[in-house]
Amino acid sequence: MAVDNKLQTVRHSCAHVMAEAILKLYPGTKIAIGPAIDNGFYYDFEFPNGTRFTETDFPVVEKEMRRILAGNHEFVRREVSKQEALKLFSDQPYKVELINDLPDDEIISTYEQDGFIDLCRGPHVASTKEINGQAFKLSRVAGAYWRGDSDRQMLTRVYALCFTKPGELKEYLDMIAEAEKRDHRKIGVEMDLFHLEPEDPGQIFWHPNGWTIYTIIQDYMRKMTIRDGYKEVNTPAIMPRTLWERSGHWGHYQKNMFITESEKRLFAIKPMNCPGALEIFNSKQRSYKDLPLRLAEFGHCVRNEPSGTLHGIMRVRGFVQDDAHIICTEEQIGSEVAKFCKLLKAVYHDFGFEDLVVKFSTMPEDHVGDLATWQHAEKALADACHAAGLEYEIQPGEGAFYGPKLEFKLFDCLGREWQCGTIQVDYQLPSAERLDATYIGADNQKHHPVMLHRAVLGSLERFLGILIENFAGAFPAWLAFEQVAVVPVSSEFNDYAKEVNDAMLSADIRSNVYLGDENMKAKIKQVSMEHKTPYVLVVGEKEKSENSVCVRYRFSSKKPQETMKISDFIKYVLTKNEERGTGI
Template sequence: MSIEITFPDGNKKSFDQPVTGLAIAQGISPGLAKKAAVVLVDGELWDLTRPIDRDAAISIVTRDKPEALEVIRHDAAHVLAQAVQELFPGTQITFGPATENGFYYDFARDTPFTEADLETIEQRMREIVKRDLPIRREVWPRDQVIEYFRQHGERFKAEWVAEGIGPDEEISIYRQGDRWLDMCLGPHLPSTGRLGTAFKLIRVSGAYWRGDANNAQLQRIYGVCFATDDELKAYLKMVEEAEKRDHRKLARQLDLFHQQEEAPGMVFWHPKGWAIWQAVEQYVRSTYRKNGYQEVRGPQILDVSLWKKSGHWDNYHEHMFFTESEKRTYAVKPMNCPGHVQIYNAGLHSYRDLPIRYAEFGSCHRNEPSGALHGIMRVRAFTQDDGHIFCTEQQIEPEVTAFHRQAMQVYADFGFSEVAVKLALRPDKRIGADEIWDRAEQALRAALRAAGVAWTELPGEGAFYGPKIEYHLKDSIGRSWQLGTMQVDFSMPGRLGAEYVDEHSNRQVPVMLHRAMLGSMERFIGILIEHHAGSLPFWLSPVQVVVAPIVSDADRYAAEVCELLRDAGLRAQTDLRNEKINYKIREHALQKIPVMAIVGRKEAEDCTVTLRYRGEEKQETLPLGEAVARLAATR
């Protein structure tokens, strides 16, 4: 028997018997074997200790490579499960995947885990790592797996196998040492010692078996995990900074908005918060005008028959709210697109009219699970800076490239300099033939190439009606947020009867481009608050200037100054309280006010103001007219 292994550089080597990735790595160099995490075999990640028994192209994946990180995190989940069962006998394990920044594992246990338990569990995990237990892969028949878990009191595992695995199938089992095992697809590291120390348990929360609230309640322990200790420290520092910037905390401090149980996932905007909203909305509205959009407004509820025609009923109805009147069922709109098609359909359009660009600050409602709600970042009632472009297929490229330029300018104006572009492709659950999806995806690729944009692709992440470009913005502490989208839709216009008359007097179905720069206004404002740590730029600040008299004799002059600032279009207030000026300065600094205009008897006599800027110790005294003009120019 001869097995031919092909290496990434094209070199080949033959072996007389099955060979493991670890043995191959050791043959290349002991250093490579020590750093190796898994091996890539014909494009599939395998355990280093799994025998390669066929001709294959392989690549040794070291733990510093991105492909190894999910394996490392999955190992951390298994070590967590072993630690819990060693410390708390009788606890049942369910499942524990890797996550974006770490891992979690769900456990069935009557007694709740505590914060003190997390510290104890993490310590035991580190002990298991120090033991350097070998991790071995075995393959068992289905019935053997069921019998094993039943004998060991693991009813959840036994149930999952019995109901989800066919009678003739085999299941991979991973042992850590001699006493602990779990079923898993793998791959895993060769031993627990390879996991390293760059992990930390962070919290415990509730979960349900199979994610169904009707099933047994479980306890989920979350952890974070990275390839190196330095990466872990950087992440924990970022989390600490994120907690300081939490938009919910800053909203209370700055009196921006609140939420309450009587309206879950909805927002009560206070005057200052609504001032931020209006600043954002008016800015976006100005970009609409500059780029040829016509602003429209559609109904909040539409007969359910329209949502069935559009495809939302089959693909999205579980996320929608419904209401009834006079024996008719209506859906509260989760999206604005079907309404915009109705506005388009109200008139007859020629090819000469295209493209037609509609925009709407559209109020939408989506039935998000209560456990997924998070401040104003994820809500049930929200407003989109939504827009739809009706165009020909030939107009897709110039419209997409124009939108890209527009979006990049908008993000820069709001203070975001790092933007990643991604292309989300056809999902499993979708409408439209594959040929249509091929055309739509190629159209977006061509537009991105024309715009000179580098992008990455996300298979399966598109909307049910079309692929989409996504804009992912990195904030000031390194977190990535997905905001704007541009989606190509060949299906919905035809389903809803949209047409135009072409140059040969024939009826054609237009292409519909769904676009948004900010996405949800609520979510974007939450991101803005955290990005700027509440210290919003002057033009976005809900109160831009506070006029504070040093003595009560200057109160009348302070009121005059405030009136002039307001007449110049600035959001200004007076602080006439009988408090010392240093107290007022400290308090308004905590309120993140960009500018304080301080006035006293001398300023009143000279018709001047002393300006003090946020975050700066220096101040300057200017003639009143010059001060007002300067501030008005920066708004």
């Protein structure tokens, strides 16, 4: 979510105060950079030899920072020449390097408070009294290479949270505590959904419970896309270097590709599906009457992500996208973008997400194609947005290397923002210079189509991680890996419990029967708390005699328990499955 400029100024000013405190406490420390970020700031340091800075040092630094703040020191801006700046920071090599990178005639600004001088463009608050000493907190320590270069010095990055009021800090800390409870990695183990192997980083081992939810999501998306006019395809996992060179991926994406060799030829495991879709399009001559052609693929992709960036099932190396490529004429872009937006909103609604933010990403520095074509593509996408009634924020330079894109961001129950859906306008890949896709137009001449790359959920793995955290594992009934748990009041009614379970399974309701030696209360606790099963069916003498079940709804809070005929309960669950939504 956007942060106001005033708060960012407070955060950056507080970063200077932290740098001052650390220099006073640890003489000889070298300082690098300290920008404001979402929810706070960080500063990079090179501590003197023998000094290992850890989170146990936080209280001492925070105390010193509060002492500085209490002094009500002004932030004084001063402009200096390059030579003056080099003299001022002669004992700070990281600052000297930054200064040397600037043009000789550049006016350089510094900021000083309480005798501490830092190289900085600003702005800053007027004085330290504008920073609330109870509204910041040092949060963690990490390693960071100088200027992001793994061949350079590893620095110590100290992160801090910073707000204008103590209540805002507390609210954020409470949210973080709740997020930790909902961590998909923790819940994934507790509910036996998946596990990750350290020896195989970025790859997921799905267990039956997790894979059940995964296939429910995949089958749902398959049904939605087929209803929306897509044809499903499947393309090879490994394709030759020559294809990736023609598509442009070899020159712009090779570092993220896993390469293999066979019979003296290089191949790549596909990091994305788009070249394969155009190979299908090019397999025969097409007519304008065939367009738009909507090709959907649940393609398994592999990307060589750095191991340090991997995060549970949210950031992985092997994943599947609910991918599709719409091959169309230029005139069809607007209607296809509008159609996609309608599908996306319907899907998000079914998963319980209503609020969306749309970001429009324009031409990046690393791109293929000329400026005129890019401007044309960006205008086409902007016109399509206006036609669809979409409001958006511009993200300059964040487009794909082949075209501008829209990113759709949703918000979970904690207010966290997640980028999932995307649609990209691509004039490059179908062009004569790339994969040379053509169709015969109404004028009986060959024309190059436009390709729209689109995904609603994005990575299925990541989306399932979002769902786990959003629902804290208590999935809506239509998504739960175990919808029904049948529990007999005693072993005397095991046979009837089996009959009830068989009736559920025959109706395609995901059900298990619990016949172990534990007592009824222990079984109910297990399925309610560990499996978070939406419906527990307790059966005994009364239920057996009436061919019914006693239905206990999850956590018994939203709905009281009730007795229902088996047939009526089945109808109820099947109706809920069709309605989807977040209820039980």
